[in-house]
Amino acid sequence: MSENACGNCAQRGACDSTPEACGVSKGPKRSIGRIVAIGSGKGGVGKSSVSALMAVALARKGLKVGILDADITGPSIPKLMGISSMPMGSPLGIIPPKSPTLGISVMSINLLLEDATKPVIWRGPIIANTIKQFYEEVLWGDLDALLIDLPPGTSDAPLTVMQSIPLDGMVVVTSPQELANMVVEKAMHMATMMNTEILGLVENMAYAICPHCGQRWDVFGPSSLDQLASKWSVERVATLPMDTSISKLGDMGRIEEYHNLELLDPIIQAFIGPQET
Template sequence: MLTDAQLQAKVEALIDDNTGQAYGPVWQVLADNNRIHVTLTLGYPTQTQQVALEAKIKAIMADPRELVLDIECQITSHATQGNIAGLKGVKNIIAVASGKGGVGKSTTTVNLALAMAKEGARVGILDADIYGPSQGMLLGFAEGTRPQVREDKFFVPPTAFGVQVMSMAFLTTKDTPVAWRGPMVTGALMQILTQTDWNDLDYLFIDMPPGTGDIQLTLAQKVPVAGSVIVTTPQDIALLDARRGIEMFNKVKIPVLGVVENMSTHICSNCGHHEAIFGDEGGASLANEYNVNVLGKLPLSLAIREQSDAGRPIVVNAPESDTAGIYQSIARKLGATLASQQNEQIAMPTIGMSDD
């Protein structure tokens, strides 16, 4: 049987699939003659990896004793741009953006949020597309759903699948156009963001409208954003606009946590053949250009569209599917990237001493 020190060395050398790096000293190992108790403490949620991680540890230890693995998640509030005050009830705000419409940003947002909740985090979604809100439909809310009001000034966000949601769709009807100029739109965004009674969220995902206009600038100037995700397709025209989105976030000092390449390949529903009809590796080239990660690549799938239109996103409607697994992987990598960036930002300075 291995000693505690030997067991510790083995688990510290394990590679975290979410970062591509060794886990390092985030483990605690306590063993006796019958059992090995291993505790892993991470700054991001990874509940769905419990079984796979147990198998990995057993394989590298090759020890006859019973293995008990506890995964502890300690999600903290991460640094944001400037000195903007934090949002009550929310630890981290993540903006999901695209340079152009039609790339599947809202579908990605809802499935990513649901995947993060499945990993064990407390999650909310703010639908910031004032003109064309879609989260109400994507999450299956009944027409006419309205938030409750607390103390005559706070919206209590409706919930779906355990996720708190606020959208302009809850304040208008589907046939009511929002014919507002820029200042009215940004004012509405700030009102539904700050006057929503968010309840102890680890992550609030903001489903951004396409482009780099008023709402994006208001977000950068007034909202404490911990990071952003860029959604694109491999198509050159989508990449051109996504590049502008990355440049905008760079200018306002909001870190881009990664790129999600949507509609990466078309999967034939009859034979399962994969075909890159929008181009190949466009997301990877964009990520390489800006030194960010490709968080994942999603297929152009009939099932994603059908289940989204029905208000049953694929992460909850087909949790064992390959596509749902991709969303889970993206969620874990996103959380890990945010946690690792924060660790880099708060690194303590080294104090040198001399006789001079």
């Protein structure tokens, strides 16, 4: 196995595997305009919510969008998008279901479970193969954008995505706490090691607005996004507030009805480019 093929694999030079066996060989981009991962390394910062809202914002601009839910052990995209129907099989591959309002294509392990509350207790290789199948064997069709919702951590799932899917880059989601940024930087280091471009930073749950007086509350302390962006020479593209309507709509599977999407315009402009409405 060539050193170039192995890239920055931690086992480079110490194994007898082929690039294909390791999952290092990236699949074709197919007829998809942009493929962007949304990750953090840290759990609980709202990666899935940001992924869903980005998809909604793009679809509202007339783009064809899909979401690949790579969080195999903690999937939440189908719930947010209000999708419960199973994918359909065809001779050519798997046909993903679409969201009820905007027609966003979604593939997630939860769509294959009879009971969405049942856990998926799988070891790393099975998780990795499942993610590859979600990309390679699903008929995504002609998409303008495919968003990949990554799970927390820097292990099998994000590694598989970065090694086997031809990403255009990664959007990093964080929150104001120093603890969150410490873990987020692990994911940023991983992206750099895997030659995945960090497209920009999104600070989620950065503040709350009092519904009575309009005062801003920095619930989790002052923002540290500028320092993180400066340290990594990465663009800071959005600061999102805590918004109870997001959680309410998500719980009802109606995230497509969220209307304060101008908050996401900087993300859309930075990663997809200006589009005509």
